[in-house]
Amino acid sequence: MSSFVAQAQQSRWARIKGSNLVYDFMHNPVAIVSFIIFATIVIATMFSPLIAPFDPYDPTQYDIMDSELPPSWELAGDSKFLLGTDAQGRDLWSAILYGTRVSILIGICAVALQAFLGISIGLIAGYIGGRVDSLLMRLADIQLSFSTLMVAIIFLAVTQAMFGTEAFNRYALYMLIGVIGIAEWPQYARTVRATVLAEKKKEYVDAARALGFGPLRIMLRHILPNSISPIFVISTVQVANAIISEASLSFLGLGMPVSQPSLGSLISSGFDYIFSGSWWITAIPGIVLVVLVLVINLLGDWLRDVLNPKLYKG
Amino acid sequence: MSLLSVRDLVVKFAMRKQTITALNQISFELARGERLGIVGESGAGKSITGFSILNLISQPGYIASGNILFEGQDMATMSAADLRTIRGNRIAMIFQDPMVTLNPVLTIGQQMVETLQAHRNLSRADAEKIAIIKLREVYIPAPEDRLKQYPHELSGGMRQRIIIAIALLLDPQLIIADEPTTALDVTIQADIMELLLDLCQSNKVSLILITHDLGVVSQMTEKTLVMYAGKIIEAGPTREIVNDPQHPYTQGLIKALPQQTAPGERLSQIPGNMPPLSDVPDGCAFHPRCEYATDLCRSTTPEIEDLGRVKVACHEVQRLNQRATPKEDSA
Numbered sequence: 001m002s003s004f005v006a007q008a009q010q011s012r013w014a015r016i017k018g019s020n021l022v023y024d025f026m027h028n029p030v031a032i033v034s035f036i037i038f039a040t041i042v043i044a045t046m047f048s049p050l051i052a053p054f055d056p057y058d059p060t061q062y063d064i065m066d067s068e069l070p071p072s073w074e075l076a077g078d079s080k081f082l083l084g085t086d087a088q089g090r091d092l093w094s095a096i097l098y099g100t101r102v103s104i105l106i107g108i109c110a111v112a113l114q115a116f117l118g119i120s121i122g123l124i125a126g127y128i129g130g131r132v133d134s135l136l137m138r139l140a141d142i143q144l145s146f147s148t149l150m151v152a153i154i155f156l157a158v159t160q161a162m163f164g165t166e167a168f169n170r171y172a173l174y175m176l177i178g179v180i181g182i183a184e185w186p187q188y189a190r191t192v193r194a195t196v197l198a199e200k201k202k203e204y205v206d207a208a209r210a211l212g213f214g215p216l217r218i219m220l221r222h223i224l225p226n227s228i229s230p231i232f233v234i235s236t237v238q239v240a241n242a243i244i245s246e247a248s249l250s251f252l253g254l255g256m257p258v259s260q261p262s263l264g265s266l267i268s269s270g271f272d273y274i275f276s277g278s279w280w281i282t283a284i285p286g287i288v289l290v291v292l293v294l295v296i297n298l299l300g301d302w303l304r305d306v307l308n309p310k311l312y313k314g
Numbered sequence: 315m316s317l318l319s320v321r322d323l324v325v326k327f328a329m330r331k332q333t334i335t336a337l338n339q340i341s342f343e344l345a346r347g348e349r350l351g352i353v354g355e356s357g358a359g360k361s362i363t364g365f366s367i368l369n370l371i372s373q374p375g376y377i378a379s380g381n382i383l384f385e386g387q388d389m390a391t392m393s394a395a396d397l398r399t400i401r402g403n404r405i406a407m408i409f410q411d412p413m414v415t416l417n418p419v420l421t422i423g424q425q426m427v428e429t430l431q432a433h434r435n436l437s438r439a440d441a442e443k444i445a446i447i448k449l450r451e452v453y454i455p456a457p458e459d460r461l462k463q464y465p466h467e468l469s470g471g472m473r474q475r476i477i478i479a480i481a482l483l484l485d486p487q488l489i490i491a492d493e494p495t496t497a498l499d500v501t502i503q504a505d506i507m508e509l510l511l512d513l514c515q516s517n518k519v520s521l522i523l524i525t526h527d528l529g530v531v532s533q534m535t536e537k538t539l540v541m542y543a544g545k546i547i548e549a550g551p552t553r554e555i556v557n558d559p560q561h562p563y564t565q566g567l568i569k570a571l572p573q574q575t576a577p578g579e580r581l582s583q584i585p586g587n588m589p590p591l592s593d594v595p596d597g598c599a600f601h602p603r604c605e606y607a608t609d610l611c612r613s614t615t616p617e618i619e620d621l622g623r624v625k626v627a628c629h630e631v632q633r634l635n636q637r638a639t640p641k642e643d644s645a
Contacts, residue, residue, distance in 0.1 A: 129373070203414040209370055210409075211402030211429050211480070221428070225419040 024306045031302040034295040041292055045101035052094035053080075057260060062089045068278045084280045086266070087273055088258075095261055096285055100292065102262040106176050107243040111235055113181025114242075118188020119231065123219045125189065126196025137193065140186035148183040148245055155179050156254040169257035176255055180242050191234055195227035229307040236300030240293045247289055263289045317487055317520050318344040318367065323380035323390075325359075325366050327591075334591045336362050336375065338544045344537075346487065349514060349521040351531035351552060353567070354541035355588045360524045363541070364490045366390075367522070368401050384488070403433040405488045406481035408510075411497040412473035416465035422476055423461030426483060433484050448479040452509060471502035475509065482513060488520045495530075507534060528567055532556045540564050543588055543599035550624030560626040562604050562634070598629065606630045 016022060025031050044051060054061045066089035070077045077084060083092040125136040156179060160168045168175070199205065200223060208218050243263075249255040250264030251271075258269050263285045270281025325337035337359050344350050352360045365371050367382055369389045382389040384400065392400075401407075409415040417425060426445035430436050436444070442461060449457035452475040465473055474494060481489055491510060495503035511534055514521045523534055531538055531552060538555045540548040540563065548561040559565045566584035568574065575581050586603040589595055598616050601607040610629050618627040628634075 203409050203411060204417045206370065207407070207409055207415045207477075208417070209401070210368055210407035211432070212398040212400065213402075213428075213432055214398055217432070222417050222420075226417070228419075 021306055025302075028302055030298055034298040034302070037291065038295045038299060041100060041288075041295075042104065045097055045104060048094075048097035048101050052091075052097045053082075054091040054094040056090050056095040056098050059259075062091065064089050068273060068276075068281075070278070071280050071284075083284050084278075086269060086281045087278070092266075092281065092284060095266055096263070096288055099256075099261045099263045099266050099285060100288060102173070102256055102260065103243050103246055103264070103289070103292070106173065106180070106246045106262065107239045109177045110180035110184075110242040110246075111238045113177060114184045114238060115188055115231065115235060117182070117185040118190075119192050119224070121185065122189040122192025123196055123224065126193040127200060127215065127219050127223065129197075133193070136189070140189050143183070144186045146183075148180065149248060151183045152176075152179045152245065152249055153252065153254060156249060160254065165257075169259070172256050172260075176246055176249065179249075180245050184238060184241070187234055187238060188231070191230050192227055195230055196223055199223045199226050233300060233304040233307060236296055236303060240296040240300070243289070243293055243296075263292075316343045317346045317348075317385060319381075319383040320363075320367070321381045321383070323363075323366060323382060324378040325362055325371060325375060326378045327375045329374065329592070332592060335378075335594075336544050336591055337366065340380070340546055342537075342539055342546070342549060344488070344520055344522065347514075347518045347520055348537065349511075349523065349535040351535035351538040352522065352524045352541060353526060353528055353531055353538060355526065357588055357591065358541040359544040359591075360526075360541055361492050364407065364492045364522060364524050367490060368405055368407060369397055370401075370407075399433070402429060402486075403484045404486050405490065406484070406486040408474075408477055408481050408489060408491040408494045410493040412470050412477055413497065415477055416473060418465055421462055421464055422468075426461070426480055429480055429483055444483065445479075448482050449476065451482065451513065452476070452479045454479065470498050471506065474498060474502075474506050478506070478510060478513065482517065482519075485517065486519060488522065489514065490522045490524070492524045493526070494523075496525075510534070528556060528571060529573070540567070543594050544591055545599065545627065546618060546625075547600070547627045548624060549618070554623045558623075560621065560624055560631050560635070561600075561628050562606055562630070563600050566603075598627075606634060 025035070049055070056062075062085070066078070066081065066085050067087050069081050069085040069089075071084040071092075072079050072082050074084075081091050081093070083096065086092055086095065121136050121140070125133040156168075156175060159175065196219075205218060205222060208222050213222070246255055246262060247264030247267065250262050251268040253268065256262040256265045258265055261269065266285040267282050267289070270278065270283075270285070274282050320343075321341050323337055323340040324335065327334045327336055340359075340363060342350070352363060354360050362371065362375070366377055367384075367389065369377070369382070369392065371377060377390045380390065384405065387396075387400075389397065389400070416422070420428075423442060423445060426448070427438055427441040430441040430444060431438075434441075445461060446457045449460060454460055454472065454475055460468070460476070468476070478494075489510075494510065495506050498506060507530060510521070513519065521535070523531065525531060535552045538550065538552040539546050540555065540561065542563055548555060548559065548564045555564060556568065559568050563584070566582075569582045570584065572581060584603055589599060589602070595602055595612075596615075597613050598604070598607070598611045601611040604611065608630065614629070616627045616629045618625050619631075621631070
């Protein structure tokens with residue numbers, strides 16, 4: 001029996017290795033490079049407390065006397081601070097590691113929230129149809145007619161004014177996740193609804209009904225797994241979008257506080273000093289942000305091509 | 315008491331401009347272990363009959379009136395939760411195209427275990443054991459390995475056999491097979507039909523076989539309904555209907571069988587097409603295509619009459635019988 005199980009596991013691994021997805025990945029240099037960069041960034045940020053030489057959240061670890069030191073390769077640079085320091089004397093390399101972690105965390109959590117809301121609403125709208133569908137989709141249209149940033153700015157500005165900056169800063173992370181998550185659910189809802197409409201006409205759904213399965217089981221176990229590939233594709237794009245939204249909001253001072261910087265708030269904090277020659281405080285986090293978003297989008301593009309070869313390889 | 319008794323079933327579809335009557339006063343009885351064939355052209359309402367027995371007609375269709383009594387319970391008025399305890403469990407359905415009936419993202423094992431667990435309180439291991447037994451019954455080689463495979467890894471005939479195994483999983487009293495072999499190769503068609511017949515006979519399962527193939531019906535079933543434009547036009551024992559069809563439409567169908575034509579001759583066919591359900595002519599729906607049609611046929615809808623051996627809905631059937639020469643047994 002045990003050898004039987006081992007054989008099954010081996011064949012599953014072999015199946016994954018032999019799948020189209022992996023084959024296409026191994027033959028696509030853009031995808032490989034993007035994935036390596038993305039994986040490096042994610043792993044580095046996950047272990048940032050181990051990698052970073054300083055803790056940017058701990059004010060006792062930095063000294064105002066070290067402020068605005070350029071990167072170590074510049075003449076005035078200090079070898080202690082690889083990428084220089086910001087206006088408060090904080091090591092930029094450590095701050096970027098921690099900041100990217102915050103950005104990715106917000107991006108993924110916000111997208112998880114979007115996906116949860118959007119997939120549930122899309123499944124219900126598509127499967128039940130009729131008035132429920134019309135109502136939910138009009139809600140989605142209304143939500144889409146407000147731009148994400150506008151909704152987020154209004155909401156965050158009002159809460160900041162109501163609860164004061166101190167309380168706001170404490171819960172900024174959760175509020176950003178919530179706002180970005182709620183503002184973008186229609187993207188998922190619409191896509192999921194469209195695929196559900198296509199899937200529910202297929203005969204296996206009739207067969208499932210003829211086997212006496214209830215609507216919840218049919219939705220979650222039969223239709224949803226068949227709609228998963230567009231969900232994957234939007235998820236990658238949405239993570240990139242959420243990271244950009246977060247950065248924009250933080251840049252506008254409505255996101256993460258400077259004491260717990262994200263990439264956006266680092267860019268923002270350096271922006272005041274850019275004309276005094278301290279370009280690195282803004283430019284280096286900016287480059288990290290661009291690279292991060294770019295590789296996520298490239299991976300998303302690749303995934304879209306692989307999962308939907310008919311539609312996009314015109 | 316008969317297992318299934320359909321009485322005056324009317325199914326309508328509410329379209330944008332008009333309401334279409336897809337099934338008009340359908341009545342039939344099915345005893346335990348009995349096999350019934352439903353034949354007719356595309357669009358005659360055969361599949362809708364099958365679906366409405368399970369009360370699976372979806373929008374914009376609805377059951378307008380009539381009863382579908384399954385063991386005395388009326389499927390037409392039953393709650394959704396009660397329906398689910400019957401669907402798959404006591405009445406199973408086999409669909410036309412095995413390529414699309416199985417869920418493409420679940421393995422055969424997952425689908426079979428899920429079906430069992432939806433109706434019975436079984437552990438996964440027990441459910442898998444039952445699944446393997448049922449797969450053996452439909453002559454699937456190496457059933458243990460099949461459980462781990464996805465539908466796309468199997469051939470059409472294999473998939474249809476797995477679908478039959480799923481239909482048999484919960485030992486239903488009735489199987490509704492909606493053109494189960496239309497999408498398969500001719501050689502496999504015969505195998506599948508033979509398998510289905512064997513399983514129904516050995517498990518004492520009733521069968522409703524929906525098909526357009528009178529040859530299949532004559533081999534598989536004891537009773538036959540001939541449908542045309544949403545109505546039953548002839549019903550009775552299969553042997554009678556195949557050997558001595560009464561209704562001009564049934565006669566036309568039998569004559570059109572390739573076996574009825576000598577080599578070198580053209581196949582005889584019924585002229586014209588079945589009218590769309592949105593535009594059924596007055597009187598007998600078949601009259602525009604019928605060579606015996608009279609003014610009465612054009613104005614009045616014939617009721618179904620019991621002629622002793624079979625029931626027929628045709629005004630001219632008495633006159634036709636007098637004129638017709640005795641037919642030789644040919645099927």
